[in-house]
Amino acid sequence: MEAAELAQDDKAYYLALRSYLFSIPDGSLCITTPETYREEAIGGGYGFSVAPMEDGRIRVVQVEPGFFADMAGIKWGAEIIRWNDLPVAEALEQTSLLWNDTPCATRECRLLKQCALLTRASVGTTVSVMFRNLDSESVWVTRLEARRDSYKTLSDPLRQEASFGEFDSPMADKVLNGGIGYIKIHGQTATLATPFPARAFRRIVERFLDDNVNGLIVDLRGNVGGLDDLAASYAGHFMQTPMFYRDLVAFDYAKGGFALDKAARITIEPRTPCFTGPVMVLIDHSTRGNSQALADSLHELPNVTLVGTSGTDGSWALPGGKITMPQGYVISYPIGRMLDESGSIRITAKADLESPVKPDILVPLTLEACRAFFQDGRDVLLDKALEEIKARNTVTSS
Known part of the structure; x- marks a missing residue:
């Protein structure tokens, strides 16, 4: 960074700054992203997306019509074997996460994001790809060129990260x-x-109880987090006794350091109406912020089961810190951490890069699951949750 400053090299300075931030596995961190630099680095796509399968293979889950991959004969479900003469696993390991939106806190998130960024490059960059299409023994090698595509293949291939305004x-x-x-x-x-929203959630629970539903599925995939008071309010409609939610350690300017904010403790209080039937909570890597704490709190109840393709995002903190660096780059960082009842940091992944919130029922990404989702338009997690509730109701009634 010093060398970049001395040379008055704005791009080198920015890249050094971003590289340092992204060396910290905390999804609560982010920095201004100049579109010029992002476009230069990953503005081109090869026309397809890949995802990691349970068996370790990397398969094509999306092909853009008319792009080089499509014209080269790469089909949906194709196995990628080598990438620029490297085994694809090795190529993935070398794929930089520098241009992801935020640092990744878990191994699962890292792998998914590396799959997304593997098929991105500067416009005009070429790559050699060895692949095998489904139901074919033939192995093919083709050379593809990255074309500008408005970052089409960078979006979540599982399409859970839907934005709302x-x-x-x-x-x-x-x-x-x-x-x-x-x-x-x-x-x-x-x-x-x-x-x-607290009233809206209460009315939804009331309608479900009036309809005598046989169970409830709470879908937290793609949930971006939000207000802790609201998360505790939602959880209260499943509780019959109070439950600890979180403590907060934040920077105290009067004390000149981080300190426990005793007034900020949140307890989940039981709310009416209360749903006590079987509950399935759907989670995956796109379950972020305090939606992870919502899932984890509900998981303490005997009638609640977590269902997912992976653990959650693994980052949860109090946002609010901002610092403006030279050249106007703004770094956002957390100013507090959430604690569990024992005083340990809650939800945030530790040095092992494992998400603390994992599914009880893991629905792995297999070829069959991907075919159901991408080809048949079925939601395999939702199907599994429905199956589980029906099975439990059958056992109860018998």
């Missing part, structure tokens, strides 16, 4: 076949469309 509701609900309630929560926040 002020004119959207942060939650949606319906009753599924078999009389099972379903609620999707995008974030614990108010919007213009739903200015009182």
Whole structure:
């Protein structure tokens, strides 16, 4: 960084700054991203996306029509074997996460994001790809060129990270076949469309109870987090006794350091109506912020099961820190950490890069699961949750 400053090299200075931040596995960190630098680094795509399978293979899960990959004969489900003459696993390990939105806190998140960034490069960059299409014994090698595509293949291939705005509701609900309630929560926040989300959530639970649903599925995939008071409020509709939610250690300017904020403790208080039937909570790597604490708190209940393709994001902190660096680059960082009842940091992944919130029922990414999702348009996690609730109701009734 010193050399970049001495040379008055703005790009080198920025890259050094970003590299340092991204060496810290904390998804609560971020820095201004100049579009010029991002476009220069990963503005081109090869026209396909890949994902890691349970068996260790890397398979194509999306092919953009008309791009080089499509014209080269790479089909959906193809196994990628080598990338620029390296075994694909080795190529993935060498794939930089520098241009991800934030640092990754878990191994699972790292691998998924490396898969997304593997197929990105500067516009005009060429790559040699060895692949084998499904139901074929032939191995092919092709050379592809990265084309500008508005970052199409950079989005989450599992399509759970849906954005919502002020004119959207942060939650949606319906009753599924078999009389099972379903609620999707995008974030614990108010919007213009739903200015009182705690009331909206209560009304949803009331409707489900009035409909005598046989179980409830709470979908926290793609949940961006939000207000802790709201998360505790939602959780209260499943509680019959109070439950500790979190303590907060934050920077205290009066004390000149970090200190426990005793007034900030949150306890989940039971709320009416209370749902006590079987509950399946859907999670994955896109379950972020305090939605992880919501899932983890519900998981303490005997009638709640976590279902997912992976653990959660692994980062949870109090945001609010901002510092403006030379050249106007703004770094955002956490100013406090959430603690569990024993005083240990809650939710945030530790040095082992393992998410503390993992599914009880793991639905692995297999070829069959991907075919169901991408080809048949089925939600395999939702299917599994429905299957589990129906099976448990059958056992109870018998």
